[in-house]
Amino acid sequence: MEEHTTRSFILRHRLDDVRKLxxxxxxYPDVDFRFALQQIDGWQRAxxxxxxxxxxxxxxxxxxxxxxQCSSEATARYKKELVERLMGDTPQPRKLVDLTGGxxxxxxxxxxxxxxxxxxxxxxxxxxxxxxxxxxxxxxxxKVICGDSTRYLDVLPHVQLIYLDPARxxxxxxxxxxxxxxxxxxxxxxxxxxxxxxxxxxxLSPMLDWHKAVDDLTVAIGLPHVVSEVHIVSVNNExxxxxxxxxxxxxxxxxxxxxxDQQVFVFSPHKTSPSPPPPLAIEEIRYVYEPNASVMKAGxxxxxxxxxxxxxxxxxxxxxxxxxxxxxxxxxxxxxxAVVPMSKKNLRVxxxxxxxxxxxxxxxxxxxxSLRKRLKLSEGGDAYIFATxxxxxxxxxxxxxxxxxx
Numbered sequence: 070m071e072e073h074t075t076r077s078f079i080l081r082h083r084l085d086d087v088r089k090l091x092x093x094x095x096x097y098p099d100v101d102f103r104f105a106l107q108q109i110d111g112w113q114r115a116x117x118x119x120x121x122x123x124x125x126x127x128x129x130x131x132x133x134x135x136x137x138q139c140s141s142e143a144t145a146r147y148k149k150e151l152v153e154r155l156m157g158d159t160p161q162p163r164k165l166v167d168l169t170g171g172x173x174x175x176x177x178x179x180x181x182x183x184x185x186x187x188x189x190x191x192x193x194x195x196x197x198x199x200x201x202x203x204x205x206x207x208x209x210x211x212k213v214i215c216g217d218s219t220r221y222l223d224v225l226p227h228v229q230l231i232y233l234d235p236a237r238x239x240x241x242x243x244x245x246x247x248x249x250x251x252x253x254x255x256x257x258x259x260x261x262x263x264x265x266x267x268x269x270x271x272x273l274s275p276m277l278d279w280h281k282a283v284d285d286l287t288v289a290i291g292l293p294h295v296v297s298e299v300h301i302v303s304v305n306n307e308x309x310x311x312x313x314x315x316x317x318x319x320x321x322x323x324x325x326x327x328x329x330d331q332q333v334f335v336f337s338p339h340k341t342s343p344s345p346p347p348p349l350a351i352e353e354i355r356y357v358y359e360p361n362a363s364v365m366k367a368g369x370x371x372x373x374x375x376x377x378x379x380x381x382x383x384x385x386x387x388x389x390x391x392x393x394x395x396x397x398x399x400x401x402x403x404x405x406x407a408v409v410p411m412s413k414k415n416l417r418v419x420x421x422x423x424x425x426x427x428x429x430x431x432x433x434x435x436x437x438x439s440l441r442k443r444l445k446l447s448e449g450g451d452a453y454i455f456a457t458x459x460x461x462x463x464x465x466x467x468x469x470x471x472x473x474x475x
Contacts, residue, residue, distance in 0.1 A: 075101045079108045087113070087206040110309060111136055119144065119174060127205050131172055134357060139172040140234075140272075143304045144336065147328060148270065148312065148472045149178040151300065152230060155268055156182060164228035166266075168218035168253070173199045175272070179232060180208050183299040185380070189214045189221050197324070218234070219253050222454060225265050233262070234272040248273065248282060259289040261357040262315065269315040275301070275308040275366065294319045302364040306401075308362040327363035334364060336372040345374035348460065349381065349390055351408045357467050360431075361400040373399075382467075383459045385432040394472070402451055403469035411464045419468060420444060426452040433457050433464065 076268075079099045082090060087110045094102045111130020112260060118141045122128050130136060156163060162184040166467040167176040170190030180186035180203075188203070188211060192194050196215040214221060235251030248256050253340040255262070255271055262269045273282060283296045297319040301310035327334040336342075364373055365387060374381060377398065379391040395402065409419045425447040428437050433456040440450070440456055454465040 071108075071133070074099045074461070075105050076127075079105050079112075082112055083109045083112050085109070102218065107132060122177075122202075122206075125205050127201070129136065129201050131195055131198055135172045135195065137402070139174045141304060142174070142178075143330075144302055144310050145175050145178040146299075147302055148175055148272075149182065151312070151314075152179055152270065153182055157473050158231065159229060159267075163230075165230045165232065166225060166228050167232045168215075168222060168223075169233055170199060171195065171234065173202060175232060175234065176211070177203065177206050177208060179230075183229070184210055185212070186210050187212045189218045190386075191215065191217055203400070206319075213440045219258065222258065222261060222265065222328065224377055227265060227267075229267050229271045231262055231266040233269065237274050246383060247374075248285060254287050256289045259286050259315070260291075263290055263295060263317040267316070267318075271313045271315065273311040273313065275311050277311055279311055279313075279325075279367070286313065286315065290317075292317065294321060296322070296323060297321060298326060300322050300326045300328060301366045303362040303366075306362050308366050325367055325369065326329075327361070327367045327369065327399070328401065329361040329363050332361070334373065334376070334399050336367075338369070342372050342375050346378060346380040348380050349392065351465075352421075354382070354390045354405050354408055354467075355392050356394055356472070357403045357405050357469055358391070358395065358398050359403075359455075360387065360389070360402045364399055374430070382403045383432060383463075384459055386457045386459075388431050388455060388457055388467075402472035403455075403467075404468055404472055407468040409466040409468060411466065416444065418465075419466075420446070423450075423452055425450040426454045428454045428456065431455060431457040 078097060087106055091106055108130055109135040112123055114136050115130065121142055124217060142470055164190065165179055165183040165186040168189050170176060170188040173188055176188050176274065186433055188199055190199065193215055196213050200213045233255055235253055235255055281301050283299065287293065295317060296313055297316045298314035300307065302310040302312060322337050322339050324337055326337055349424060360373055370381065370387060374389060377389065377395055378390045379441050381390050382390045407419050409415050423446055426442055427449065430437055430440065453471065457465060457467065459465055
């Protein structure tokens with residue numbers, strides 16, 4: 070009876086303010102109030118982060134921290150597309166093992182590509198929620214194992230894919246970013262993981278240096294091409310995840326995928342690229358381009374410039390410039406109204422009409438705050454100013470407007 074009452078309460082109040090509801094516990098003695106508030110809060114967060122889950126009544130949401138740490142639906146779908154391409158014509162039965170089950174979001178999307186899918190998690194509460202949720206999501210092939218992932222790995226027969234998302238918090242609850250500091254330690258397990266599966270998909274912090282991650286895993290396994298792909302995944306130009314694909318039998322050079330929403334730029338870091346076009350003269354600069362977060366994280370600036378046939382305004386500026394508009398650019402595009410050398414006279418002439426602007430610095434010897442104070446401009450508006458360095462220490466301001474359509 071209490072369970073039914075609690076469920077009814079959740080459905081009736083799931084659009085309400087959780088903080089205000091928390092003050093009304095005495096009015097509902099038959100409701101498991103702690104559970105109800107957790108579910109209402111979880112559903113409200115899922116509406117934005119996991120719309121498919123939110124549409125399914127009866128989903129059990131774990132405490133706030135698990136929802137905060139779980140993948141979004143956008144990044145989970147990206148992994149599903151990655152694995153779908155990877156599996157290709159691999160014959161059934163296909164087997165998946167997720168060794169770090171957690172809330173089970175990634176598992177719920179990946180499992181649909183496999184005839185057998187095993188979720189491993191050591192926390193009993195998460196396992197109980199997973200069993201309920203996978204049933205409601207129609208994942209009849211899902212099997213939940215409550216136990217230690219490394220022990221399960223020891224007895225695991227060969228499978229097609231192992232998925233691993235190591236916990237990035239230490240015993241004190243603080244964040245950690247090094248692979249070896251996460252739980253489980255993917256570097257220590259790397260050799261066993263790649264021997265037990267055709268492919269291993271490893272999710273890491275976007276704060277991690279992907280070059281070092283590749284090097285650490287390559288050394289641990291002892292084969293040159295074992296890390297076959299790196300995926301830097303951004304949503305709305307915010308870097309969310311770093312994914313590494315490990316394949317013991319891979320012989321191809323490493324490929325890096327820079328994904329931001331529906332745009333993906335792919336390059337091979339060990340492939341020799343032609344030199345990018347030479348810098349433009351000031352009077353030739355008509356447009357400026359800022360690569361998206363995934364490209365910036367990848368550091369593939371030369372490859373990017375070559376692809377688009379444009380040049381960087383200066384070394385380490387990470388801003389591309391051209392005399393023509395690019396129709397499909399992986400980042401933000403701006404029309405340049407003026408390139409202003411840094412002098413009082415130039416600033417007075419070109420900034421007289423401005424009272425506010427969006428300011429960014431790229432390879433420039435001042436902070437945004439100090440530059441804003443010097444220019445006497447408040448934040449906001451339609452104007453954009455990039456402070457950067459051209460050629461041999463020539464400090465300039467690029468006065469721009471956003472290109473909204475291509």
